[in-house]
Amino acid sequence: MRYNQFAHIKTSLKTKLAELNQIHYVDQAMLHETPTKLWLQLVEKAFPQALSLAAQKQKAAALLADETTPLTDYVKKADVNVQAFYNVGLQLLGFEPEKDFSLSDPLEAIKKSNLSYQEQLSSKEDVLSAWYDLLCTHTTSGQTLLDKLASLGYFKPFFGNVSDPLFFNGKAQPIFDTNKLIREVVYVESDLDTDKDGQRDLLKVEIIRPEESSSGLKVPVVYTASPYNQGTNDTDGQKMMHNMNTTLTHKKPSDTNYAAIEYRAKSSVPPAPRSITRETTIAEESFGREFSYTLNDYLLARGFAAVYSAGIGTLDSDGVRTCGSPAETAAAVAVIEWLNGTRIAFTNKTDRAAISAWWCNKNIAMTGKSYLGTLATAAATTGVAGLKTIISEAAISSWYDYYRDGGLVVAPGGFPGEDADVLTMECFSRKKQAADYLKVKDIFKKQLADITDGQDRSTGNYNTFWDARNYLKNISKIKADIIMVHGLNDWNVKPRNVFNLWQALKHVPVTSKLILHQGQHIYINNMRSLDFNDMMNLWLSFKLYNVDNHAKDELPDVLVQDNVTPETWNSFADWIAPQHNVEKLCLRPHELVSSKLEPAEGAANFQDKLPSADFEYYQKHLNIWMKDLLSPDHSPLKHNRLLFRTAAMDEDKIIQGEPEVTMSVATNKNHGMLSFMLIDYGTARRLGSVPTTLERKGLNYGFQWREDDLVEFSLAKKTPWKMISKGHINLQNRHSNWKNDELQPNSFYTINTKLQPTFYHLPKGHHLGLIIYATDMGMTVRANEDLAYSIKLADSCLKLNFI
C-alpha cells in the first residue's frame, strides 16, 4: 500500500492546536496532562462509537503499544515515544501488526507507504502535532483517519448545531446532518425555445442542500449538468446505431477554407419571458434518489449544496436535445445564472411563482465526467459570472475530436456506429413522458434529421455543425479556474480533448491543473492511492468558501499516475517538459531507427482487404483483431499492416504529448486512410485495464450517509505489449479536416498527422513499435475493400517528445 496525499497541508503548531480545539478533540483539561496521558486520551477519543469511558478504554485496550504490551498497560510503565505512538497510530489506520508492519519498527512501514510522521515525540506539543497529522493521514480504507472517525459518528454532536462550515487542515468537515438535507426542484426559465412552442424552455433543476442553508447559512454549489440523469432511451439509441460496414468514398477536391465553414451564432429573439405571478421561497416539488456523483455526495456532508440538471429535452424539462450545441451550453449556463441571482426560476411549470436561490452564496463549481464534464467545460467557455471553477473529468473539448478524426468518421472506443444523432436520441428523456413527448414529437424528429445531416458521415469532414460544437474556440472567454482529469487510456473521450484544452489554457489568465490517470473512462475519486476527494475538498474550500488554505500552491500543476509502478503519482510542471528532446525515428524494414542513420531505400506495402471470414470474425472479436494486429511474429494480419520496432531501450524514457507521424504514402484507389498505433513492446506485468475493487462500500462519505467502493489499479498478468497511442487520417485531408485534397491512385503523397497525446513511461529493455494499418475494426468504417498501400520508407518518420 502506497499513499499519495497532496491535500494534507503542513501547518503551524498554533494552527494545529486551534483546529484540534475547533473540532472538539482537545480541551483545556487535556493540555494539563503528561504527554503520555494526553496520548492515551487522544487514542481513546478515536472511538466515537464508544459512548462511555469504559467502552473507549475497552477499544484502546485492544491495541498493542509494543510487541507484547497493550496500550493501556504500556502507559502505566512507560512514556510515549515515536515507536509506540506509530505502532498505535498504524493500528488506528487499519494496519495489522506482523501482517502489514512490524511492531519493532513501525516507521519502516510508514516510510514505505509514504505516510506522514514526526521524528520527535517527547513534549505535549509534539504529541498534539503528530496527532493532528495522524488525523489527516489516510487509513487503509482510503480516507483520512478523521473521515473514518466521522463515519463512526465523531461529528454527530455538531449535527443541528452548525452555523458555519468547519475546516480542518484546510478542508471542510462532515458536520452537516445528511439526514436533514433539503431536496427541492425548481424550473429555470432559459432564453431558449428549442422546441419552438413560442415559450421559453423551462429547465428542471434538482437541488440538495444542508438544512442550515434555510436558516442563514449561505452555501456554495457543486453543480453537475448531466443529460443522462433523468433516464436514457437505450433501445431507441441502439436502433439508430450507424452501419460501420460502408465504403470510404472519394471526396471531390475542394478549396474550402475555415471561414467558409465557420459557425456563427444567428441572433434570434427569444419569446417573451413568462410574467411572474408571485414570489416565494418555498419549492413545490421534491424528488427521490437522484442520479448522483459520489464526489458531490462527499461534499454534501461538508456544507456544499449539490445541484443536478439534465437540460433541454430531458424528462420534466422543455426543449429538445441537440448534442453539444450552443443551446445546450446556454441551458447549462442558465442554471448558473439562476444560482447567481440573475435569472428567474419557477416552482412549477404552470403557475409562474418565482423562486430564487436565496440560500446560495453565489459561488458555483461544476463537476462531472464525460458529457457532464463536457457541459462544465462548455459553460466555462461562456465566462458566466458565479462559476468559480470547474472540475472537468474525461471531458470533450471539441465534439469533432469525439466522433471524428483526420477527415474520417472515428467512433468512440466501445461504441462503434454511435454518432451525434444517436446520443441525441439517447439523452432525449422527455420521450419517456408520453403526453409531453407527443407535443414535440414532430419538432424533435426534424431536429434529429438536421443533426444526422449536419454530422455528415459521408465525408467525415470538419464543418459548421462541428465548429458549433468546438468549445476550444471560446477558451479566451474562460473566467473559471479549471481542474482537468483524464484517463491516459480513455479511448472513449480520447486524450486529445484534454490536451488541446490544457495547451490552449496557457494563454488564459486562470489557474489550470491537470490530473492524468491510468484509467479508461472512469472517475478516480475512490482510488486508494490518491487523495482525490481531499484535493477537491481543499480546492473547493478555497474557491467556494474562500478559505486561505493555499490550495493553488499545494495542488500540483500536473499530476500523472505512473503506468509502470502501481500507486505512484508524480508531479510535473507541464504535460510536455520544457527540457524535452524531440526525437525523430526513421523507418527501415521492421525497424524504427535513429534519424542519424542512413535512410532506407524502397517502400513497404500492405493491403487492407482480408479474407471474408476473417473480416466477419474480427468485427465480432475486436480483442483478437488487436492481438493479431500487434503480434510481431506469425500474425495472420502480417500482410495487412506494417510494423516497425526500435531496439531495446537502454534507459527508462517518458513519451510526452502528441507523437507525430510523417508518411509518404500511395494507394491504388482515389480514396484511402491510414491508421497508426504506437506500441510498448516488452513482456511485463502492467496495470490492469480496470481498477480492482479492494473494499465494497469501503468509502464512507459521512455518518450513515452514502458509500463508494474502494478501488486501485493492481498489476495484472504479464502481457507482451500495450498500446500507447493511436491516430487516423483520411488521405484526402492532408491539409485540414475541412478541405478535400486530390488523391490520384498510385501516386505518393506526404501526410503528416498527430496521434493522440500521451504521457507514457517506457521502461528500459522495452521496444517502441509503430503499427501502420488502414481499417480500424472498432472505430472507422470498414468495407473490406481491395485497397493496397505503399509507404516510401526514406520519406517517412515518427517524431516524439522524450524526457
Place this chain on the structure above:
Amino acid sequence: MRYNQFAHIKTSLKTKLAELNQIHYVDQAMLHETPTKLWLQLVEKAFPQALSLAAQKQKAAALLADETTPLTDYVKKADVNVQAFYNVGLQLLGFEPEKDFSLSDPLEAIKKSNLSYQEQLSSKEDVLSAWYDLLCTHTTSGQTLLDKLASLGYFKPFFGNVSDPLFFNGKAQPIFDTNKLIREVVYVESDLDTDKDGQRDLLKVEIIRPEESSSGLKVPVVYTASPYNQGTNDTDGQKMMHNMNTTLTHKKPSDTNYAAIEYRAKSSVPPAPRSITRETTIAEESFGREFSYTLNDYLLARGFAAVYSAGIGTLDSDGVRTCGSPAETAAAVAVIEWLNGTRIAFTNKTDRAAISAWWCNKNIAMTGKSYLGTLATAAATTGVAGLKTIISEAAISSWYDYYRDGGLVVAPGGFPGEDADVLTMECFSRKKQAADYLKVKDIFKKQLADITDGQDRSTGNYNTFWDARNYLKNISKIKADIIMVHGLNDWNVKPRNVFNLWQALKHVPVTSKLILHQGQHIYINNMRSLDFNDMMNLWLSFKLYNVDNHAKDELPDVLVQDNVTPETWNSFADWIAPQHNVEKLCLRPHELVSSKLEPAEGAANFQDKLPSADFEYYQKHLNIWMKDLLSPDHSPLKHNRLLFRTAAMDEDKIIQGEPEVTMSVATNKNHGMLSFMLIDYGTARRLGSVPTTLERKGLNYGFQWREDDLVEFSLAKKTPWKMISKGHINLQNRHSNWKNDELQPNSFYTINTKLQPTFYHLPKGHHLGLIIYATDMGMTVRANEDLAYSIKLADSCLKLNFI
C-alpha cells in the same frame, strides 16, 4: 419483462377500501366523486414528490390516456375505462408507450408481462379495487408501485407518528423513519469458554431498531449470524490453502461403523457467570456502517429490527473460531436467547452492567446466505425458543457435504485447497486487534491444529469431526418454520445440502418452503422477475407480527426457476413429484440407452494421466479443462474420460432429485476415484451464469434509505452444453463414507453413488450425456498418477427421476 408475484394476495373489496384508507390514499371526500374524477385524484396522488396540487397536475398531465389524449384532457370528455386505466397504470409502472406497450391495447402487454388487472371498470368500487391492485403491482424497477411511491416520500407524513406497523396487502410498509434508526452494541454472555480463559465468552451483537421501539412499540428481529461481518483474514487464509497436487493414497480396509465415529457432546461445566453490578436499558456503544444484507435493510424501514452477530473468535468478541462446530451453534443461539429474555448481555466487556432486549417482541427470524444461512440452520436444529422461522439461503446442512464427497476431499467450487481450517483462520477476526489476539494466540494455534487434524485430508472420510458438524442429525429438534433458498448452479455450497434438509424436514412438524433458482452462490432478493422481498415480507409479517395474511397458503411449497425460459418461476408440490418415473439408462459405447435394450458387451477404458504440460495448463485454465472434458468430438481429453449420450429427447423432460450411477469399475492400483458429470447437450441460448445488472441502485428499500442493484438472468450467447450435476466417489468408500473397503488392482467392483440433486428442464431435441472421469481439476486432489480405469458396460447404469 415477465413478473412473478407470489406475495400479491387477493382480498375483498372491503379490505381493500379499509387499507387504502389506512395508508391515507383515499379519504371520504374522494368517495363522493365520479369514478373518473376519483381515478384522476388517485393518479395525482401517485406523485408524492409533487408537494402542491399544481405540481401533481403537472406530473399527471405528462401521461397519455389514449394514443393522443393526455390524462388531464381525457377526463374532461370521457369516462374511465379499462383501456385508459391501464394505459395510465402502465406508464406509472414505468412502461413506455409504443416501446413497451401499445396504447390501443394495454392489456396485451399486461397479460404478456403476467401483471394483475381487472376486466371491469365502471363503478367507483371497480376503480378503487383496481387501484389497490395496481399499488401492489411491480414496476419495471422491480418493486411494487407502492414501494416506488414510498421511495418518493409517500410515507413521509407517517414518520415520527407511528405507534404500530402498517400492513398493506398483508405486508409491512416502510412507515418507519430510517434516519432515526437506533444502533447499539451489547455483549451477550454465552455458556462457552472456547478461549479457555476461565471466563464465559462474551459475544458482540450489533442491533439496529426503529426509534419507535424505544417508546413502547415491541419489534421483532431479523437476526443474521455472520462470521464475516467484523472483517476477514484473507491473506492468512490464502497462505493456508492446501496443496491439491497430492496423490490419492490407499486406505487400509476397516470395519468402522457409524457408532465408532459418532460425535457425542462432552458435558463440561462452563465457568461461573459474571456477577451483575447493575441493570440498565441504555447501551454504551454504537457503530458505523454495518455489513448488511439488503433484505434486512428492506425490513428495517418496515418495523423490524435487524441484529448482526459474528460469533466466537471474531473482532470484539471472546473465544476462538471452530468452523461450524456445536460451539458456533451455541454462540448463534445465545443471541436468540438474549433476544428472547432468557440470557444476560452487558453494555461493555468490563463493567458487568446488564442490558436486556427490552424493546423486542420475542419473535425472531434468522436470515443470510452461505455460512450465515448455515448458522441459521444450525440454530434451528437446537429448537431454541423465540426463533420462529429461518430463511436459510445457500446453507450448509452438513459440513462434510461442503468440503468432502464420497470419501474424497472435494473442494467447494472456486476454492480449490480450502478446508475447515482455512475458513477458521479467515473468520478469526479477533486477530485484527493485536492486543486482544495476543491473549489467545497460543490457544487459537492449538485449536487450529486440532481442526487440521480433525478434518483429515489424508482419507477424506466422514469421522467424528464431521459428525459434530452435521446438522441433519438434529433435525427432529427443529421448531422454527423454514424457508430454504438455493441455487441449482451453486457449486460452492452444493445442492445436496438443501436437498437433504428438505427431505429430512418431511418428518418434522414445521412448515417448510423451498425456492430453487438458477443462480450460483447468490442472493436473489434483487431479481426483477420474482417478488422475493415481498414474499419474505408477507412471511415475516405473518410469523413475527402474527398478521393473518395466509402467508402459509399463499407462498408456494416448492418454487423453481426454469432454466430454459427466462423470468419463469413454477410452483410444485415437492422437489420430486409423487408421479415421477424412475428411468434407468444403460451404457453402450458412447451411448446412453433405455434399459429395455440388449445390454452392451465388454468394457470401456480411460486413463487419468495427462501429458505434464496439459496437466499444468488445465490447473490454471479450469474453463478450458471443462470445455475439453465435455467436447464430444476431437477432444484432447478423449482418452481421459468416457462420454455416453442419449438420442435426442423427443419431448421436454424435467430431471428431479439425485441422479444415481451404478458402475462396475476396475483400476490398475490399490486406490482410485470416479467422478461423474451429467450434461445437457444441445446448442442453445441458456441463462447466463451470473445475472445481468438492469439498473444500478434501481431498488429503493425506503425513502432516502439503502439501495440495491436490480438484476435478472438473461439469455447468454449460444453454448453447446451445460453441466446439470456432478458427483465423486473414492473407490474404497463403496459402502459408506466412514468405512474403507478393500481395493485390489485390476478387479471389478460395483460402486453406487448419488450425484448432486437437480431440478433440470431438458428441452426436446437435446441429448443427455454422462461423463465418467477421475481427477476433477478444480475440486479433487490431482497428482497426475498413472491410473487407468475400466468400466464394465453391462453392469453399469444411470438412474434418473423424470417427469
